[in-house]
Amino acid sequence: MAEKIISMKNIVKDFSGVVVLNNVDFNIYKGQIMALLGENGAGKSTLMKILTGVYTRTSGEILLNGNPVNFPSTKESQKSGIAIIHQELNLIQHLSIAENIFLGREPLRKGRSIDWSRLYSDSQKWLDLLGINENPRELIKNLSVGKQQLVEIAKALSLDAKIIIMDEPTGALTDAETERLFKVIKSLKEKGHSIVYISHRLKEIFQICDYATVLRDGTFIAEKRIQDLDEDKIIEMMVGRKLTEQYPRLDHNNGDIVLEVRGLTNKFVKDASFELRKGEILGIAGLMGSGRTELARSIYGIYKIDKGEIILNGNQITIRSSADALQHGIAYVSEDRKGNGIVLGLNVKENISLASLKSFSGRFGNLHLVKEEEAAVKYISSMSIKATGTKQLLKYLSGGNQQKVSIAKNLNTRPRILILDEPTRGVDVGAKKEIYELINQFKKEGMSIIMISSEIPEIIGMSDRVMVMHEGRIMGTIPIEKVSQESIMSLAVGKEMDGI
Amino acid sequence: MRILLNKASIKEFLLKNKPLIVLLILCFVMAVLNDRFWTWNNIVTVLRQTSINAVIATGMTFAILIGGIDLSVGSVLAICGAMAATLISSGMDPLLVVLLALMLGLAIGLVNGILITKGRLQPFIATLGTMTLLRGITLVYTQGKPISTAGAEGSLAFSKIGTGYILGIPIPVLIMIIVFVIAYYILRHIRIGRYIYAIGSNEEATMYSGIKTDNVKLFVYGAAGMLAALGGIIITSRLGSAQPTSGLGYELDAIAAVVLGGTSMAGGVGTIFGTAIGAMIIGLLNNALNLLQVPSYYQDVAKGVVILIAVLLDRKQKASR
Numbered sequence: 063m064a065e066k067i068i069s070m071k072n073i074v075k076d077f078s079g080v081v082v083l084n085n086v087d088f089n090i091y092k093g094q095i096m097a098l099l100g101e102n103g104a105g106k107s108t109l110m111k112i113l114t115g116v117y118t119r120t121s122g123e124i125l126l127n128g129n130p131v132n133f134p135s136t137k138e139s140q141k142s143g144i145a146i147i148h149q150e151l152n153l154i155q156h157l158s159i160a161e162n163i164f165l166g167r168e169p170l171r172k173g174r175s176i177d178w179s180r181l182y183s184d185s186q187k188w189l190d191l192l193g194i195n196e197n198p199r200e201l202i203k204n205l206s207v208g209k210q211q212l213v214e215i216a217k218a219l220s221l222d223a224k225i226i227i228m229d230e231p232t233g234a235l236t237d238a239e240t241e242r243l244f245k246v247i248k249s250l251k252e253k254g255h256s257i258v259y260i261s262h263r264l265k266e267i268f269q270i271c272d273y274a275t276v277l278r279d280g281t282f283i284a285e286k287r288i289q290d291l292d293e294d295k296i297i298e299m300m301v302g303r304k305l306t307e308q309y310p311r312l313d314h315n316n317g318d319i320v321l322e323v324r325g326l327t328n329k330f331v332k333d334a335s336f337e338l339r340k341g342e343i344l345g346i347a348g349l350m351g352s353g354r355t356e357l358a359r360s361i362y363g364i365y366k367i368d369k370g371e372i373i374l375n376g377n378q379i380t381i382r383s384s385a386d387a388l389q390h391g392i393a394y395v396s397e398d399r400k401g402n403g404i405v406l407g408l409n410v411k412e413n414i415s416l417a418s419l420k421s422f423s424g425r426f427g428n429l430h431l432v433k434e435e436e437a438a439v440k441y442i443s444s445m446s447i448k449a450t451g452t453k454q455l456l457k458y459l460s461g462g463n464q465q466k467v468s469i470a471k472n473l474n475t476r477p478r479i480l481i482l483d484e485p486t487r488g489v490d491v492g493a494k495k496e497i498y499e500l501i502n503q504f505k506k507e508g509m510s511i512i513m514i515s516s517e518i519p520e521i522i523g524m525s526d527r528v529m530v531m532h533e534g535r536i537m538g539t540i541p542i543e544k545v546s547q548e549s550i551m552s553l554a555v556g557k558e559m560d561g562i
Numbered sequence: 563m564r565i566l567l568n569k570a571s572i573k574e575f576l577l578k579n580k581p582l583i584v585l586l587i588l589c590f591v592m593a594v595l596n597d598r599f600w601t602w603n604n605i606v607t608v609l610r611q612t613s614i615n616a617v618i619a620t621g622m623t624f625a626i627l628i629g630g631i632d633l634s635v636g637s638v639l640a641i642c643g644a645m646a647a648t649l650i651s652s653g654m655d656p657l658l659v660v661l662l663a664l665m666l667g668l669a670i671g672l673v674n675g676i677l678i679t680k681g682r683l684q685p686f687i688a689t690l691g692t693m694t695l696l697r698g699i700t701l702v703y704t705q706g707k708p709i710s711t712a713g714a715e716g717s718l719a720f721s722k723i724g725t726g727y728i729l730g731i732p733i734p735v736l737i738m739i740i741v742f743v744i745a746y747y748i749l750r751h752i753r754i755g756r757y758i759y760a761i762g763s764n765e766e767a768t769m770y771s772g773i774k775t776d777n778v779k780l781f782v783y784g785a786a787g788m789l790a791a792l793g794g795i796i797i798t799s800r801l802g803s804a805q806p807t808s809g810l811g812y813e814l815d816a817i818a819a820v821v822l823g824g825t826s827m828a829g830g831v832g833t834i835f836g837t838a839i840g841a842m843i844i845g846l847l848n849n850a851l852n853l854l855q856v857p858s859y860y861q862d863v864a865k866g867v868v869i870l871i872a873v874l875l876d877r878k879q880k881a882s883r
Contacts, residue, residue: 364770388772402770407763407830416760417771419753427753471771 064091066125067256068113068144068225073122075108080460082108085122086282088275090225095247095257097267097288100277101300106260109277110227114146115139145218146227151210153202160185160198163217188216192246208239215246226250227258232266234350237555244270262517264293276300301519309523312502317341320510321392321479323361326370330356332534334370338479338510343501345525346514347550353534354514355397358481362394363387388417393477395469397484397514403468404456411438411452413467418474441470445500462493469500480504481512486520498524518547532556581823581839584872588846596853604849606732612845613734614793616838618812619819620745621671621786623837626820627749628782629762629829630685634674635790635816637696639809642667643794644700646720647709647804656716660723664791670696671787675780693813704806711802724800734796741789746834754781762829819844822872843872 068090075083083105090096100106111117113124115133124131126142133139153162160181161168169180185198194212202210211231218226228247232240247257247270259271267274267288274291276283276299283299317340326334331353338344346354359365361372363381371378374390381387387394396403404413415422415434422434438452447466449459456464465485472480482501486494501524505511515521521528522545529539530553537553576583592599618635625632646663650656670692677688711717726733749755757778760768769775793812798804823840825832847868851861 383772383774384770385772385774394770396767396770402764402766405760405764405767405830408760412756412760416756416768416773419756423753429751429753429756431751475772 064094066090067092067127069125069128070109070113071123071125073109073112073124074120075105075112075117076120081280083112083119083280086277086280087285088113088282089273089285090256090258091273092256093251093254094272095251095259095270097271097274098258098260098277099267099274099296099300104277104300105280106277107229108280110146110229110258110260113139114144114227140221140223143222143224144227145221145223145225147211147214147218147229147231149230149233151207151214153210153213155203156201158199158201159189159196159205159213159216162202162213163188163198163220165217184220185216188220191219192216193242206239207234208236208243211235211239211243212246215250219250223255225256225258227260229260230262231259232261232263240266264296267296268293309498309520310502311523312505314339314342314505314526317508317510320375322371322373324371324373326357326360326367326372328356328360328365328368330365330534331360334534334536336529336536336539338512340510341505341508342526343505343511343513343524345521345528346512346531347516347518347521347528348531348554350516351533352531352554354531355483356534357531358394358483358512358514361387362392362481388475388477391476391478392481393417393472393475393479394481395465395472395483395485397487399461399464399468399488404464404471406457407455409453409455410442410447410449410459410467411435413456414438414441414470414474417471418476421474437474441467441474445470446496460493462489462497465489465497466493466500469497473504477509479510479512481514483514484516485513486515486517518550521550522547530554579824579836579839580875581836581843581872584822584868584875585839585843585846588843588850588868592846592850592853596850599850599853604853606735608842608845608849609735609738610732611848612841613732613738614796615812615815615819615844616738616841617741617789617796618793619816619837619841620741620834621789622813622816622820623745623823623825623832623834624758624782625685625786626817626825626827627758627762627829627832628779629765630678630779630782631689631817631827632671632674632783632786632790633686633689633813634670634693634696635786635793636809636812637693637700638667638670638787638790639794639797639812640804640806641670641696641700641703641794642791643798643804643808644704644709644806646795646798647711650711650716650720651709651714653715656720659716659720660795663795664788667791667794668784668788671784671790672780674787675783678783679776679779697810701806704804706806708803708805711798711804717802721799721802724796724798734800737792737796741792742834742838749834754778758782759830762831764830815844818869822869843868 066089070086070088073083073086074081086105086109088109098106108117112119115136115138118134131142154165163185164181169177169184171177182198189196189198192212192215194209194216196205196209202213205213215226231243235243251257261267271288273285274288274296275285276296278300319337320340321338324335334357348354356365360367361381363383363386372381379390381390400406405416408416411434414437423429435452441447442449442452445466447470448463456467459467469485485501486497489497501511501513513524525542527539527541528545528550530537530550532554533556537556540549598604618639621635622632642663645666646659649659649662674689674692677683678685681688711720723733728736749758757768757773761775761778765775794809797808819840820832820837821827821840822843823832823836823838825836847865851864856864
């Protein structure tokens with residue numbers, strides 16, 4: 063076995079009484095690539111935040127080369143050679159590559175002014191090392207996401223990082239970019255760097271990782287050499303239960319067509335046509351950037367439609383704003399919860415009523431506060447939203463409960479069509495199950511549901527049909543009997559339907 | 563009364579309302595330092611002097627709550643005052659004059675709103691522009707000279723707005739109280755008030771909830787303009803003339819009152835009650851410094867210090883929460 067550089071032992075973390083990590087062990091070996099696996103909410107990012115000093119652990123110890131260490135801040139972990147590259151890159155778009163690499167550590171001349179020529183030549187050195195063919199003067203915003211990722215790696219290396227943590231690094235990359243990233247990772251490994259690789263893409267794990275650690279619901283499941291594992295074993299460890307148990311599927315008998323979209327075309331979506339039936343869950347799968355969210359938001363009136371028709375119950379309708387969409391009974395639960403799903407500064411009650419406030423007010427806009435309160439109480443109990451009361455601010459709720467509030471807000475507009483965009487993103491496993499049950503409840507009541515998700519098991523487990531998108535186009539729709547991870551994936555990467 | 567006797571709830575109330583503590587301390591200190599302070603006459607004077615800033619600060623509260631700002635209020639006050647004075651001296655019915663001046667304020671506010679929504683300008687920039695523009699127009703129109711209302715037919719009736727009393731309470735103070743009550747009602751009990759808080763906290767999410775955020779913004783800047791015009795009417799009525807430079811720097815006093823009242827400059831958080839207290843603190847401070855015969859140059863120094871201390875107290879409390 064290779065030499066351990068980092069050893070985290072019996073790590074426990076609780077957030078005001080809620081245990082999110084319970085006795086987790088995690089090792090990083092010198093010159094090896096460790097995969098960190100688990101479902102969303104399994105505790106991967108919390109664990110990494112403890113390692114990098116963002117959070118402090120409740121108990122347990124961290125050994126660096128056998129010596130106990132404490133990282134009270136990210137500065138301290140950085141000094142010990144630990145760098146993390148987040149899924150959402152931390153680069154400043156309007157600065158150059160060089161300025162980003164050396165941000166806050168710019169080489170200085172005697173007069174304390176920036177030594178620009180050294181800044182550029184030093185940056186060039188790192189770019190060359192990683193085989194990035196770009197001018198260090200180039201602005202970040204002009205680079206592809208893949209190149210930006212490599213700039214983040216260059217930055218980490220320039221900080222003398224010995225351990226680099228990568229969180230879903232290939233999420234937004236093209237195949238060619240992924241290949242190049244893997245080459246870089248392999249060369250870093252040869253130079254003795256250690257990598258922690260977090261990804262949901264199991265194929266990649268087998269391609270480049272040496273070890274894998276699996277977490278589930280905040281507990282440590284196993285650490286294994288990659289050659290002792292296969293995909294099924296990993297999934298079993300991650301999920302710990304059969305898919306059928308996790309996704310309480312309801313069968314659907316074909317209802318009437320409720321919504322028909324014909325040839326919808328705009329900046330993001332090309333010639334999209336599909337239909338949605340009453341009481342059906344239509345899953346939309348695809349990789350990041352495939353245009354799923356954009357399609358949903360175009361129907362919801364956020365993005366302008368250049369061409370195409372939307373037909374609701376046989377009548378063509380025009381939707382120019384979210385207000386129009388809600389008027390027609392189309393509601394949208396956003397994937398970007400904090401960005402545009404909920405209002406963190408308002409309380410539970412005010413969020414739930416926000417999209418349907420007209421139904422809580424009189425002719426002069428005077429609010430019926432009692433009626434509003436009663437509705438909030440009803441949703442809190444029927445959706446088991448965990449909050450201290452209707453007046454708790456949304457910012458103090460957990461992700462899962464915020465998501466339930468976001469759904470409740472849309473539900474209260476009494477939609478006939480509910481679009482759920484990544485309904486369980488950043489939601490813990492328990493709440494996930496509850497959200498699935500709610501979705502099925504809506505389905506039973508005859509609501510038509512469009513569910514966008516990046517988690518293929520979720521799509522397969524919940525949908526009646528799966529529509530797959532790639533680069534703004536609908537590649538095909540697979541009936542649930544024929545659906546498989548592979549068939550979805552091959553459409554998602556742009557293969558034609560008849561190839562399956 | 564039982565609530566008043568409950569020590570714990572009083573403590574909680576005061577902790578939640580730090581600005582009120584600052585106000586009470588100021589009152590206490592003044593009562594000790596100067597025996598003329600706690601007289602009915604002086605209190606009424608303080609309230610009357612506060613009223614104009616309070617009315618403007620109410621509009622400013624709306625603008626800041628929504629995540630914006632309105633720098634043009636001082637200039638709106640001046641131009642609406644000048645228009646009112648001109649119309650009064652031309653013999654127009656005072657009631658009609660008041661309505662027209664309010665309409666002018668509303669119209670200017672809507673222009674601010676259109677610049678911000680349709681023109682996509684930052685509120686700071688848009689209202690900085692209209693502030694300068696309107697001040698210029700006022701100076702050109704008045705040729706830099708005051709416009710007197712003296713001698714005109716409706717002059718006496720018009721002057722009642724600023725100088726009259728009802729039941730021993732100055733009319734400007736009554737106007738201030740009415741404005742506070744209406745503003746409170748709008749923010750807490752009317753749909754658009756809820757939208758104001760929602761937009762200030764997360765504009766995108768509010769838009770996604772099917773709310774026409776542009777309309778809410780037009781309402782807010784329209785209201786801010788109309789309240790500034792109301793300030794202009796009161797001041798012109800009280801002085802019996804419109805000064806071309808009146809209202810200069812009033813936007814800063816209004817912002818100070820709003821911020822002292824605990825409203826966040828980032829939007830989404832704040833109350834009319836807080837703004838009322840904030841305006842009182844500033845009014846009281848002006849009065850106190852005069853009663854104590856502090857030379858005028860030092861008055862600004864003292865005001866600045868009190869504002870900073872009060873705001874710091876509030877921040878510290880919020881940070882530790």
